[in-house]
Amino acid sequence: MLCQECKQKPATVHMTKIINNHKTELHLCEDCARQRESFINIPTFSVNDLIASFMDMGQAKPAFEKLSPSKCAVCGMDFNQFKNIGRLGCQECYKYFGDELGPILRKIQGSTQHTGKVPKRSGSALLTKKQIQKLKAELKKAVEIEAYEKAAELRDKIRELEQSQGYSGREQQ
Amino acid sequence: MSWINEKGPLRDVVISSRIRLARNLANYPFPPVMKPQHAAEIAENIRNSVIGRRSSQGLSFMFIRDVPIVERQILVEKHLASQDLMQNYEVSALIMDKDEKITIMINEEDHIRMQCILPGFQLNQSWDILNSVDDMLESQVEYAFHDELGYLTSCPTNVGTGMRSSVMMHLPALTLNQQMNAILQTISKIGLTARGIYGEGSEALGSIYQISNQITLGLSEEEIINNLTIACRQIIDKERMARKALWDANGIQFEDALWRAYGILLNARVLELKEFMALLSQVRLGVSLGLIPKLTLEDMDYLMTIGQPGGVTRKAGRMIDGNEIDIARANVIREVMEGILKTKDIS
Numbered sequence: 155m156l157c158q159e160c161k162q163k164p165a166t167v168h169m170t171k172i173i174n175n176h177k178t179e180l181h182l183c184e185d186c187a188r189q190r191e192s193f194i195n196i197p198t199f200s201v202n203d204l205i206a207s208f209m210d211m212g213q214a215k216p217a218f219e220k221l222s223p224s225k226c227a228v229c230g231m232d233f234n235q236f237k238n239i240g241r242l243g244c245q246e247c248y249k250y251f252g253d254e255l256g257p258i259l260r261k262i263q264g265s266t267q268h269t270g271k272v273p274k275r276s277g278s279a280l281l282t283k284k285q286i287q288k289l290k291a292e293l294k295k296a297v298e299i300e301a302y303e304k305a306a307e308l309r310d311k312i313r314e315l316e317q318s319q320g321y322s323g324r325e326q327q
Numbered sequence: 328m329s330w331i332n333e334k335g336p337l338r339d340v341v342i343s344s345r346i347r348l349a350r351n352l353a354n355y356p357f358p359p360v361m362k363p364q365h366a367a368e369i370a371e372n373i374r375n376s377v378i379g380r381r382s383s384q385g386l387s388f389m390f391i392r393d394v395p396i397v398e399r400q401i402l403v404e405k406h407l408a409s410q411d412l413m414q415n416y417e418v419s420a421l422i423m424d425k426d427e428k429i430t431i432m433i434n435e436e437d438h439i440r441m442q443c444i445l446p447g448f449q450l451n452q453s454w455d456i457l458n459s460v461d462d463m464l465e466s467q468v469e470y471a472f473h474d475e476l477g478y479l480t481s482c483p484t485n486v487g488t489g490m491r492s493s494v495m496m497h498l499p500a501l502t503l504n505q506q507m508n509a510i511l512q513t514i515s516k517i518g519l520t521a522r523g524i525y526g527e528g529s530e531a532l533g534s535i536y537q538i539s540n541q542i543t544l545g546l547s548e549e550e551i552i553n554n555l556t557i558a559c560r561q562i563i564d565k566e567r568m569a570r571k572a573l574w575d576a577n578g579i580q581f582e583d584a585l586w587r588a589y590g591i592l593l594n595a596r597v598l599e600l601k602e603f604m605a606l607l608s609q610v611r612l613g614v615s616l617g618l619i620p621k622l623t624l625e626d627m628d629y630l631m632t633i634g635q636p637g638g639v640t641r642k643a644g645r646m647i648d649g650n651e652i653d654i655a656r657a658n659v660i661r662e663v664m665e666g667i668l669k670t671k672d673i674s
Contacts, residue, residue, distance in 0.1 A: 245354075248473060263487065264518075268475060268486075270487060270490070270546065274466075
């Protein structure tokens with residue numbers, strides 16, 4: 155459908171106005187729609203609005219149907235508050251709003267996995283922790299398939315890592 | 328002495344390169360909900376962690392509430408601090424080095440927003456410097472960090488690396504050729520975004536654009552910088568070609584237009600901000616092509632900062648507004664330009 159006003163560009167803005175049971179329909183292109191600010195009000199665009207609408211999309215049901223919104227037990231911020239200001243209250247909000255934030259992060263960031271810098275202080279410990287987790291999973295598998303030689307090897311490696319972490323932790327103090 | 332007066336690579340197109348990191352301290356509420364006593368503790372904590380160390384010579388700490396209003400505005404105009412920091416003036420603070428390259432904003436939207444700004448195209452150098460500032464701070468305080476999500480920030484648009492890297496570019500020829508829209512659309516497809524000189528929603532005064540990364544999670548800092556570098560190199564090449572093409576196609580008419588802008592800048596008695604930026608843009612274009620040899624690119628970028636409302640007000644020595652500012656701007660610019668030309672005649 156072409157714009158009713160300029161009859162040149164495709165109509166992308168469709169409006170219905172009802173006054174005293176009298177219905178008016180308008181089909182306009184964006185440029186012509188913009189010039190009719192009395193008829194419509196194209197709202198300004200903000201990050202907060204964007205986040206808020208992503209949140210509603212992420213829900214199976216619209217967020218307002220939820221009986222009680224998730225609430226952060228540490229700073230007390232509830233999810234509706236976050237929707238309004240677009241800012242989280244504390245680091246623990248990421249945990250308490252985890253279910254709702256996941257889909258939002260995937261939409262605005264395209265990912266939920268940090269791959270950049272890791273703070274050295276908690277970082278080397280974190281890296282070791284991750285490695286230990288991985289080795290433990292391998293150990294479990296090795297035991298399941300009764301590869302005991304491999305399992306013993308893995309067990310020694312894990313022990314070594316756990317010890318080194320203890321030492322380096324003390325050195326950093 | 329500000330970095331503005333230093334030379335930098337590809338300065339004909341790139342005014343400055345800036346990297347910013349958002350960090351929060353563990354175990355404190357984020358600034359949007361924290362109490363004043365939290366803010367005071369955090370400011371004190373960071374002050375003690377940074378100031379007085381041997382490696383931090385030349386750094387100074389200030390509470391924003393102690394900074395005069397005009398000076399606050401100048402800090403924003405020079406991109407050393409944000410408007411949000413000034414709005415939180417009751418609790419916010421700033422650490423800055425004497426070259427104005429490194430700044431650490433305290434209690435802005437996050438507890439810590441540190442940045443490094445360098446002249447010209449120097450994203451990698453800027454990251455190296457900021458990375459070591461971050462390491463230094465991190466050895467003193469514990470950051471809010473999550474195994475999977477990375478550095479936690481009060482707005483989820485910054486989580487992960489917490490990094491915003493941006494390049495301020497002067498693109499008069501691409502603007503004149505109306506190629507900017509196409510470029511902006513293209514870069515948005517690879518997670519980059521462009522804004523006017525003074526941030527979100529500001530128009531591209533003087534054909535100056537800030538190109539920056541949008542995505543902060545899922546890419547490493549080096550990847551973010553690399554993507555931005557590749558896109559900027561392309562834009563720099565296109566702008567240079569467009570400048571040359573404009574000159575080739577219009578010859579003396581082109582030269583005439585730029586020299587006229589120079590003449591107005593040097594002689595005007597009333598200069599409104601928008602006109603000032605447009606004239607400055609034309610003269611900068613002339614300087615970049617070697618057409619106007621009396622001025623350098625560094626001179627042009629210095630003129631730009633002192634011609635902003637805060638810079639003009641400071642020079643006037645009292646609060647002024649409206650028409651008064653436009654008259655004061657014309658006077659300041661004329662005076663400084665004459666000063667620059669005089670020193671060059673002598674040497």
